[in-house]
Amino acid sequence: MTYEGVKNYRAELEETLKRLSEHDGVQGLVVIDKEGRVSQTTFDQQYTKKILSNISGFTSQTRNVVRDLDPMNDLSFVRVRSNKTEILIAPEEDYILVVIQQPSQD
Amino acid sequence: MGEPEKPTTVSITNQVEQILRRIGTNSKVEGVVVINNEGIPIKSTLDSTSTVQYSAEISQLADRAKCLVRDLDPTNKLTFVRIASKKHEILVAPDIDYIMIVLQKTKKTGSAED
Numbered sequence: 531m532t533y534e535g536v537k538n539y540r541a542e543l544e545e546t547l548k549r550l551s552e553h554d555g556v557q558g559l560v561v562i563d564k565e566g567r568v569s570q571t572t573f574d575q576q577y578t579k580k581i582l583s584n585i586s587g588f589t590s591q592t593r594n595v596v597r598d599l600d601p602m603n604d605l606s607f608v609r610v611r612s613n614k615t616e617i618l619i620a621p622e623e624d625y626i627l628v629v630i631q632q633p634s635q636d
Numbered sequence: 637m638g639e640p641e642k643p644t645t646v647s648i649t650n651q652v653e654q655i656l657r658r659i660g661t662n663s664k665v666e667g668v669v670v671i672n673n674e675g676i677p678i679k680s681t682l683d684s685t686s687t688v689q690y691s692a693e694i695s696q697l698a699d700r701a702k703c704l705v706r707d708l709d710p711t712n713k714l715t716f717v718r719i720a721s722k723k724h725e726i727l728v729a730p731d732i733d734y735i736m737i738v739l740q741k742t743k744k745t746g747s748a749e750d
Contacts (some may be wrong), residue, residue, distance in 0.1 A: 577708075584704045591700055597695045597722045603723045611716040612705045633715075 547572075555632040556584065559613065562586055562626040585628055603631050659738060666724060667739040671695055678734070690726075694737050698730045 531539070550574045551559050553575040560581050561570040571578045595603040611633055620627040650658065660668050660681050669687055670679040675695035679688040705714045716730040720742060727738040 535708065553686075556648065560719045580708055584707050587699055588704050592697060592719055595697050598693055599689055600723065603721045605719065605721050607718075607720040608721075609716075609718040610701050610714065611718075612709075612714050614709065614712045615705075617704075617708075 543570075549630060552557050553631075555634070557630045557632070559630070560585075560628045562611065562628065573630075581628060582629075585617070586626065589619055589626055592619075593621065662740070664740045665738060666741060669694075669737040669739075671735050671737065673735070690737055690739075694726065694728055695735060698728050698735050701728075702730065708736055725743070 544616070545560070547559060547570055550603040558577075558602050559570070560568060560573065560578055562582060562585070563569045566582070566586050568582055571581075573581065588610075589605075589608065589610065592608055596603050596605045596636055597606040605621055608617075608621070610619070616633045618629040618631065620629075638683070656668055656670070656679060659673045661663060663705040665692075667682040667686070669682060669690050669693045671677050671694075675691055677691045680700055682690065684729045697719075698714075701717050705712050713728040714730055715728075717726075718726070723742070725740050725742050727739075727740065
């Protein structure tokens with residue numbers, strides 16, 4: 531990727547994350563890279579740490595469950611709803627996107 | 637009158653049976669499993685192998701999800717988990733005495749009818 535390419539990619543990424551985090555009901559988001567480190571976050575450091583330590587492990591476990599139940603299948607999305615929040619987990623190849631929002635009216 | 641009710645038994649009333657039947661007749665639903673809080677299946681529309689598999693895996697995962705929610709906020713409580721995969725979606729509704737698991741087709745794999 532050229533320097534220009536990287537700058538454009540970075541700008542687009544920031545714009546997308548900004549749009550997501552400003553969406554109605556969204557409390558914040560965290561992007562976890564494939565090494566398990568936080569690459570982006572809109573939460574404070576303490577909460578981000580909590581999210582990192584809890585969600586990475588949960589996502590791996592969920593992915594393993596899906597594959598254990600059917601080795602040809604793979605995890606594509608997880609929604610964890612609770613009284614106060616809804617945690618959306620989008621596991622991709624190179625990163626995990628975590629969005630925490632108010633529970634949607636389903 | 638009768639024997640004292642053992643606290644670990646969960647009886648499936650007619651009303652519950654009706655609800656389970658209604659869910660099971662939805663064309664997108666591929667299976668329904670109800671497990672008690674010990675992870676033992678008490679009702680299932682899947683074959684026994686799948687039932688045992690789902691019961692074991694999902695009860696553990698539901699526990700993990702409960703902890704996840706409480707670790708992030710001790711006053712919060714898990715209400716639902718939706719696990720979407722390529723082939724289908726697993727809906728997990730945990731409660732005090734049981735966990736209900738529904739397996740349904742995703743919008744992409746399901747047919748056009750609702």
